[in-house]
């Protein structure tokens with residue numbers, strides 16, 4: 046046991062909220078099961094978020110190390126260290142800037158090696174930090190890649206960047222196959238994110254992702270995936286084919302808070318103790334509305350009757366789609382909690398203007414006890430764990446998917462970016478737990494919003510939920 050105490054793992058998450066959360070959950074789990082010392086290294090601002098988390102506060106063995114990074118040096122606005130802080134047009138600049146962490150990261154590994162008298166047993170790096178394999182080799186340890194996505198999404202993403210199959214099939218074909226997946230599993234052009242759709246191998250996105258993925262595939266010891274064999278058999282088969290590496294399933298990595306909440310009733314869960322747990326779990330994010338208020342509102346409604354709506358930490362929909370969603374919700378009459386963000390084209394963290402919603406919408410919804418709007422950040426874990434929550438209209442980010450499905454809450458999919466459309470496809474075709482309402486750049490009208498909400502909420506109401 047003493048020898049184990051000295052083992053050390055260094056983790057390098059990508060600078061996005063949806064990546065920091067599973068990395069932290071993985072760090073906690075490894076530390077709790079092995080007693081190993083875990084060092085998480087990332088930029089100062091992201092370390093600050095992690096430091097505010099109760100998980101790290103509770104486990105002093107998880108060391109947080111800030112690597113020097115100054116966004117202004119890269120032509121980014123000051124304090125732009127996280128995908129949430131950067132406009133979409135500058136996202137690729139932030140991604141390129143992340144490669145400057147390689148040198149300080151190497152220094153950190155060299156220091157740890159000198160202090161411990163041996164290198165850490167491995168680096169666990171985000172798949173997009175392919176350069177971590179070079180660092181690992183320099184200090185004579187191995188790099189294990191960790192994808193914050195599910196297996197199906199990761200396999201699709203990697204195969205699309207590697208093979209660009211959508212560029213090879215004729216433009217007139219709406220559907221195409223993706224190497225690694227069976228031919229019968231066809232993908233639609235509209236499921237591909239704009240950067241990938243335009244990628245020809247020489248654009249700035251391809252120039253980053255293709256070599257990083259190659260590095261991670263050629264030099265990694267293996268891949269860790271936040272999923273389970275039972276959840277995604279097809280996705281895992283594809284991921285193993287695409288990576289040609291061992292893929293270990295270590296998920297679902299649910300925040301410890303969620304497991305705790307699952308066992309508590311809604312009334313006891315409104316204690317201040319719980320509130321601090323929840324606040325901590327959000328990587329330092331403060332909920333604008335108290336978890337207690339959300340739970341009290343949920344308590345007013347029958348089991349499985351409330352629709353929770355959120356597009357994750359960094360995405361939003363267009364102003365016209367926001368209007369249609371609001372109208373469809375009002376027409377459906379179903380209770381809801383909606384995390385509203387300024388629409389596309391506006392500062393995500395800016396003030397939310399009433400004009401983006403139908404006239405008097407918020408007041409009417411509150412008066413009828415039909416809907417509660419939460420601005421910017423909601424206590425998602427608590428909402429999904431509450432018995433009144435019956436469905437989740439989600440952008441299908443992988444953390445949201447895992448959190449929702451672990452609570453038996455079906456999903457209305459509205460994928461917007463990254464690998465979200467593949468997650469939705471997998472949930473519709475392989476799992477049968479999702480109805481996709483619209484995706485990325487397609488649009489939906491109020492009637493369809495109402496009919497999909499009615500379908501999912503009413504179907505769900507028919508079955509015994511938990």
Ligand code: UDP
Nearest residue numbers: 063357358359384422423425442443444445
């Ligand atoms: N989240 C939250 N409150 C919100 C929005 C998001 O707690 O109002 C949390 C959510 O529980 C999940 C994470 O933020 O753990 C979002 O990760 P996901 O992979 O779903 O999407 P991303 O933000 O990476 O697009």
